[in-house]
Amino acid sequence: MKYHHNRSSSSKKNVELDFASDQTADRVLKFHKSLPNYQATPTQELTALASHLGVASIRVKDESKRFDLNAFKVLGASYAIASLLHEWLGLSSDEFSFEGISAQQKRYKHLTLVTATDGNHGRAVAWVAQKFGCKAHVYMPHGTLEARAKAIQGYGARAEITDLSYDDTVKLAAQTATAPDSFLVQDTAWDEYTQIPLIIQQGYFSLLSEAFEQLKSDQWPSHVFVQAGVGSLPAALAARLQVMSKGTDKMPDFIVVEPTMANCLYQSMAGNNGDSISLDGHLPTIMAGLACGTPSSIALRVLADCASGFLCCDDEVAKRGMRVMGNPLGEDPPITSGESGAVTLGALYELCNNPANAAVREQMGLNAQSQVLLFSTEGDTAPELYRDIVWGN
Numbered sequence: 042m043k044y045h046h047n048r049s050s051s052s053k054k055n056v057e058l059d060f061a062s063d064q065t066a067d068r069v070l071k072f073h074k075s076l077p078n079y080q081a082t083p084t085q086e087l088t089a090l091a092s093h094l095g096v097a098s099i100r101v102k103d104e105s106k107r108f109d110l111n112a113f114k115v116l117g118a119s120y121a122i123a124s125l126l127h128e129w130l131g132l133s134s135d136e137f138s139f140e141g142i143s144a145q146q147k148r149y150k151h152l153t154l155v156t157a158t159d160g161n162h163g164r165a166v167a168w169v170a171q172k173f174g175c176k177a178h179v180y181m182p183h184g185t186l187e188a189r190a191k192a193i194q195g196y197g198a199r200a201e202i203t204d205l206s207y208d209d210t211v212k213l214a215a216q217t218a219t220a221p222d223s224f225l226v227q228d229t230a231w232d233e234y235t236q237i238p239l240i241i242q243q244g245y246f247s248l249l250s251e252a253f254e255q256l257k258s259d260q261w262p263s264h265v266f267v268q269a270g271v272g273s274l275p276a277a278l279a280a281r282l283q284v285m286s287k288g289t290d291k292m293p294d295f296i297v298v299e300p301t302m303a304n305c306l307y308q309s310m311a312g313n314n315g316d317s318i319s320l321d322g323h324l325p326t327i328m329a330g331l332a333c334g335t336p337s338s339i340a341l342r343v344l345a346d347c348a349s350g351f352l353c354c355d356d357e358v359a360k361r362g363m364r365v366m367g368n369p370l371g372e373d374p375p376i377t378s379g380e381s382g383a384v385t386l387g388a389l390y391e392l393c394n395n396p397a398n399a400a401v402r403e404q405m406g407l408n409a410q411s412q413v414l415l416f417s418t419e420g421d422t423a424p425e426l427y428r429d430i431v432w433g434n
């Protein structure tokens with residue numbers, strides 16, 4: 042594991058965090074609650090593991106229970122698509138709900154939502170398009186498992202596996218979305234495309250809103266580890282925590298976790314002073330959701346200011362996280378967590394269990410008083426791969 046400690050995070054915050062206000066977080070959660078069959082996902086307490094690893098507590102928000110989607114991604118896609126349709130229809134703020142928008146389905150059903158995905162985001166876009174009653178066209182990069190494309194087609198969307206890298210697949214989707222009545226719904230930003238990715242980030246605030254409704258007041262985390270692909274997820278959570286901690290010293294140590302073979306945020310921070318670095322070509326990691334070569338421009342700016350560190354992990358760390366969560370100690374509840382979902386627990390395990398990581402642990406201030414909050418961002422989204430890893434094939 043390689044770690045970059047981000048000293049600038051403790052200095053004055055310059056980045057604009059207005060997008061992460063309390064009012065926005067409330068509006069987002071209210072919208073999510075309007076979706077059919079909404080239920081908050083559970084935050085599980087791993088008491089036996091915490092004592093085994095020598096920290097005060099470990100809590101894991103289990104996104105395998107997010108609707109029937111097995112991943113958190115729909116929080117961003119649904120809020121962004123609702124915002125897009127709401128604006129396109131010219132509705133009032135009272136009509137910003139699933140029911141309010143879908144009452145107008147006849148007017149928007151010819152629209153197509155276009156996106157590129159490693160799997161989870163595209164599945165979410167297809168699911169939301171089906172719920173609202175419009176069309177979706179999803180492009181997937183070279184090497185995507187056929188099972189992930191099939192899952193997307195199952196929601197009535199057009200899904201195609203290309204022979205392109207993730208970054209080039211995003212460019213293809215952006216090109217397709219220039220057609221009439223088509224909209225790009227992409228979960229990463231670049232200079233000319235920031236509005237929808239910012240709204241997608243806001244959609245992720247419900248992870249924290251739900252978690253803090255579930256936690257007691259003395260369970261405020263001291264350490265939050267969040268996995269990154271392009272960085273939209275960790276940027277959303279870091280910004281929101283920063284706003285929630287304003288005027289206090291409560292901001293948790295916030296550690297961004299990436300695969301070593303797809304560590305564009307780590308490299309941008311550790312090797313390029315916070316300026317974006319792009320990794321070319323195929324990114325060989327089992328963590329499909331995190332296999333992204335270019336940081337989201339708006340996410341990198343937030344993380345440069347708000348994250349306390351950037352950690353890279355090999356695939357073995359994610360595998361360990363999957364096995365530990367699936368086969369817990371004592372009375373701890375089992376959690377089904379996929380490759381991208383489990384890497385943060387795997388990283389915590391490795392940090393606490395391997396004497397070689399004592400110095401990093403110290404830099405992070407990780408000790409017997411630490412209250413750790415993690416997000417298992419997906420379940421077994423590739424079931425055969427999950428079984429192979431957990432059964433040790």
Ligand SMILES: Cc1ncc(COP(=O)(O)O)c(C=O)c1O
Nearest residue numbers: 269270271272273274330418419
């Ligand atoms: C399961 C899972 N976890 C985490 C992430 C990381 O999110 P982001 O790319 O916004 O950093 C993704 C992205 O697709 C994902 O699918």
